[in-house]
Amino acid sequence: MADDALVAAFPNQLASDVRVVLAVMPEAQIAPVSPFSVYVGDEVVAIPYRIYQDELPVEVARALTEAQQGILHCLYSPHSDGLVRQRHLEQIASSDEPWAVPFVVQLAGKYVLEILESIQRVLSDLLSKRSAQRLAYGDFIARNPGFFARTERRVVSYRSYYYRWKFLVFGTYPGCHLLELLRAAAADRTGRPWPRHTPSA
Template sequence: MSADLLSEAFPESLDTLATEAATYASVQLQASQWTEQFEVSLGGETIRIPARLRFRNNHADEALNGDIRLMVRCLRSRSSDGFERQRAVRDLLRDIQPWAAPFIVALIGEYLVEILDDIAGVFGESVPEPIIEFLRENPAYWFLTKQRVSSYWNVYYRRSTRKKDYVGFKLKRQIDRHLRQVAR
């Protein structure tokens, strides 16, 4: 996947930083890969986020700083390696930027309960404003994400975790509650 395609995951206003982050990430990808992209809106602009990326290695990207590092972490949150996704989201959750919100929400709709626990731990009783703003702008995507939470619970956790105790449903209820409060 080219750096040009990867940079589409970020708003045009961040084009210079996004291009640098995408170039850095693209050389770490396995050769000859293809991935679907999903479209969401961010600040009125359509961005295209890769569904899954296969990296050759799991560099911590320590040589990078600031927003470029966080953008690479956003892209690594789409890794085919669940441990890498978890490391990436932990970095993103330290300082949630508006352009990172789509990547964090995408992980809420996935099956790794350890990542959901990390997200829930940071959210606590509140939901960070960038997440709420992103979801207000993308109600159809939030609906799809909630359907994924239900589906993954049904397939992977139904036998071991009651619905009311499953962290994905707790996050879903908490976010919906905050969205209703904002809508008032």
């Protein structure tokens, strides 16, 4: 069932809140697409690559608890409509909740330049070594090195395919700056330099 697939995108402790959110979301005509598995803490979750539900009316979303609104924004962040993705991403990118992090990192590996710029802008606390945000992102990357390496390679590929004419040097591409911040967070978390799968900045 589609609902079960989306419940699996979050740690077990959030299952009841996820079901509350899903109960008020419009029914999708197409099932969530291609979930990918990552660790959030010690649990494996399955994040959807795409969802297709229409957005909720604002007043319905506001009636949810703060945690449920965070879950809602996470679920809409891989939406099939890029404008919907960006709206909801901007609501969760500054979160230091570990369960929100994979939804943001997933979008760091996509081709939409405006979304990369939004992530970089909102993740301002990654610059602070003692911030909860830096700790959360560093921990996620440390637990999911293969996923992050694929994300790095996608950033390189999308820049080469779509934006080489605009960013002649990889180091000037917004995705490069974002990856540098994420690698630094992982290095802080593990106490060792983090492997690079991109050209040097």
